[in-house]
Amino acid sequence: MSELALFIVRAGLLLVLWLFILSIIAIIRADLFSERVLSRVVEKNLPESVSSPTTGLTNVSDFSAAPGSATVVSTMNAVQTTLVVIDGPLQGLELVLDRKEIRIGRAPNSDFVIEDDYVSSQHARIQRNDDGWQIQDLNSTNGTYVDGQRIGAPVNITADMQIRIGKTIFELRG
Amino acid sequence: MANRVRVMPKKRNLELIMLLFGFGLYAFELAQVQLATIFILRPDAWFFWSLPVVAALAFHFVLRFRASDADPLILPITFLLNSLGIVIIYRLDLVKSLSAIDRTVGERQVIWTVVAIVLAALVLFLVKSHLSFRRYIYISMALGVVLLILPLLPVIGKTVSGAHLWVNLGPLSFQPGELAKIALTIFFAGYLTSRREALAVVGRKTLGLRIPPARELGPIVFIWLASLAVLVLQRDLGTSLLYFGLFLVLIYVATGRVFYVLVGLVMFIAGALVASRLMSYVGGRLDGWLDPLNEANYSAVGGSYQIVQSMFGLAHGGLFGTGLGGGLPSIVPLAQSDFIISATGEELGLVGLFAVLAMYMVLVSRALRIANAHADDFSKLLAVGLGFVIALQCFIVIGGVLRVVPLTGLTTPWLAAGGSSLVANWIIVALLLRLSDTLPKAGTVSE
Numbered sequence: 001m002s003e004l005a006l007f008i009v010r011a012g013l014l015l016v017l018w019l020f021i022l023s024i025i026a027i028i029r030a031d032l033f034s035e036r037v038l039s040r041v042v043e044k045n046l047p048e049s050v051s052s053p054t055t056g057l058t059n060v061s062d063f064s065a066a067p068g069s070a071t072v073v074s075t076m077n078a079v080q081t082t083l084v085v086i087d088g089p090l091q092g093l094e095l096v097l098d099r100k101e102i103r104i105g106r107a108p109n110s111d112f113v114i115e116d117d118y119v120s121s122q123h124a125r126i127q128r129n130d131d132g133w134q135i136q137d138l139n140s141t142n143g144t145y146v147d148g149q150r151i152g153a154p155v156n157i158t159a160d161m162q163i164r165i166g167k168t169i170f171e172l173r174g
Numbered sequence: 175m176a177n178r179v180r181v182m183p184k185k186r187n188l189e190l191i192m193l194l195f196g197f198g199l200y201a202f203e204l205a206q207v208q209l210a211t212i213f214i215l216r217p218d219a220w221f222f223w224s225l226p227v228v229a230a231l232a233f234h235f236v237l238r239f240r241a242s243d244a245d246p247l248i249l250p251i252t253f254l255l256n257s258l259g260i261v262i263i264y265r266l267d268l269v270k271s272l273s274a275i276d277r278t279v280g281e282r283q284v285i286w287t288v289v290a291i292v293l294a295a296l297v298l299f300l301v302k303s304h305l306s307f308r309r310y311i312y313i314s315m316a317l318g319v320v321l322l323i324l325p326l327l328p329v330i331g332k333t334v335s336g337a338h339l340w341v342n343l344g345p346l347s348f349q350p351g352e353l354a355k356i357a358l359t360i361f362f363a364g365y366l367t368s369r370r371e372a373l374a375v376v377g378r379k380t381l382g383l384r385i386p387p388a389r390e391l392g393p394i395v396f397i398w399l400a401s402l403a404v405l406v407l408q409r410d411l412g413t414s415l416l417y418f419g420l421f422l423v424l425i426y427v428a429t430g431r432v433f434y435v436l437v438g439l440v441m442f443i444a445g446a447l448v449a450s451r452l453m454s455y456v457g458g459r460l461d462g463w464l465d466p467l468n469e470a471n472y473s474a475v476g477g478s479y480q481i482v483q484s485m486f487g488l489a490h491g492g493l494f495g496t497g498l499g500g501g502l503p504s505i506v507p508l509a510q511s512d513f514i515i516s517a518t519g520e521e522l523g524l525v526g527l528f529a530v531l532a533m534y535m536v537l538v539s540r541a542l543r544i545a546n547a548h549a550d551d552f553s554k555l556l557a558v559g560l561g562f563v564i565a566l567q568c569f570i571v572i573g574g575v576l577r578v579v580p581l582t583g584l585t586t587p588w589l590a591a592g593g594s595s596l597v598a599n600w601i602i603v604a605l606l607l608r609l610s611d612t613l614p615k616a617g618t619v620s621e
Contacts, residue, residue: 009206010497017529
């Protein structure tokens with residue numbers, strides 16, 4: 001084989017090898033790009049499609065499927081409230097508060113599971129009392145914030161008060 | 175519904191296209207080797223080409239039916255690395271000065287590749303979800319320990335150049351430690367998932383570091399002692415470093431505490447320094463790394479001769495390499511196994527070596543991406559662990575050959591000759607593919 005042909009073959013091999021890698025990078029790029037478009041679509045759709053299907057999260061359908069919850073719902077219809085996540089990884093999620101107590105935390109058996117390093121296993125709980133809803137911090141490491149203030153004693157919460165736990169911010173809507 | 179939308183609707187088709195690309199590249203490499211070394215195209219190239227290609231295609235179709243949502247890039251990249259390894263090993267087989275038995279390493283590598291791909295496909299068939307491993311974490315720990323101890327047993331154990339890593343199975347020999355790394359990754363991931371909270375407990379803060387309570391250091395001390403035992407009993411620094419490094423990576427990912435990494439590194443370096451005083455082979459490796467061109471180190475038994483030959487080879491290759499079949503990689507000892515990176519660098523040059531490193535990097539980044547997209551701790555830790563088994567092997571062995579860290583014996587994943595390593599690394603690929611197939615479906619990942 002002539003020197004020139006050998007040179008072309010050698011350079012060609014390196015070229016094709018890098019072409020392979022560049023096409024892989026192009027695929028990764030397309031993958032990332034298409035996902036960004038998709039997540040925007042998801043965000044837009046989320047308020048209507050209430051149950052965000054992220055794993056580890058008790059969503060609305062799980063609530064109504066809980067044993068005995070049907071009766072609870074019927075007696076509480078008058079003050080039905082939803083909890084809406086307005087910022088954080090679960091943004092757009094809505095939970096119907098159809099029981100007396102909602103436990104929030106990283107533990108998988110919480111009513112509202114937040115997967116976040118800044119959230120304790122049993123972080124806080126929201127309870128219904130005569131005036132409406134009350135949030136209580138369960139001695140969490142990083143605290144629970146209502147309208148920017150870290151709470152010590154249980155605090156009554158009303159609609160449009162912003163509650164922050166870890167990176168998640170949510171509020172109640174009546 | 176939004177969750178009906180697929181991110182990449184044609185994952186398997188993408189994979190097929192990239193695989194076909196890889197098949198073409200493989201044929202090109204084989205043809206170049208034959209033309210440059212024996213000046214004709216011989217029909218035995220068909221043997222080298224067709225068997226791995228058929229196996230990889232079969233694996234692709236298994237994926238279509240058993241894991242259709244799996245990552246489309248892992249298989250083509252793995253195939254390309256594996257086939258490049260076969261090409262370089264075959265090219266070294268063609269060196270005429272070798273004895274007849276040494277000239278069949280390439281053929282054995284092809285057979286092992288097929289066996290490894292078949293076993294990986296079997297893993298995909300049998301393992302419906304990686305979450306089932308969580309129930310067996312202590313069994314997998316026991317399995318890992320047994321696999322590590324096997325080569326030390328009399329009769330079946332076999333010693334090659336001082337290291338007790340092999341087991342005789344009739345005419346074959348196998349390194350059970352290669353499979354132990356998968357079992358131990360599963361154990362580490364499962365164990366840290368359940369211990370995560372306790373280990374991440376906030377302790378006193380000293381010098382800007384949060385120091386956890388002393389009792390939480392138990393596991394790290396235990397793993398440290400175990401990896402020192404591997405170092406002393408099996409006389410294998412690389413394996414010991416791999417297990418300990420893997421545990422450090424996972425404990426860091428699980429807890430986010432830099433403290434564990436610092437303590438672990440200090441402990442390992444202290445242990446290795448003591449070992450280098452007590453065991454001559456560790457000390458020799460250290461001297462050979464620091465001053466390889468020193469006459470005393472060069473001519474010592476187990477000294478820097480290998481690494482110096484490899485440095486000359488890499489220098490001969492330069493930026494663009496000598497081309498496949500154009501260099502003299504066979505004068506580097508162990509060029510088909512431990513020093514395959516040196517042969518790759520000599521014949522493909524810095525440009526080609528970077529291409530190989532880029533492929534490893536993409537592979538590890540895919541593993542990390544899979545980990546990131548999973549919601550539960552066990553899947554996250556398992557994917558990170560499997561990715562880092564690949565990354566650490568690459569770092570330890572390629573870093574050793576390129577004189578970034580002291581040289582230790584590990585196999586370069588997929589490239590180096592060796593059946594056990596191929597089987598273990600292909601099973602890692604199967605597990606990563608399974609992990610990527612069981613991701614929460616597209617549309618639920620909001621990041």
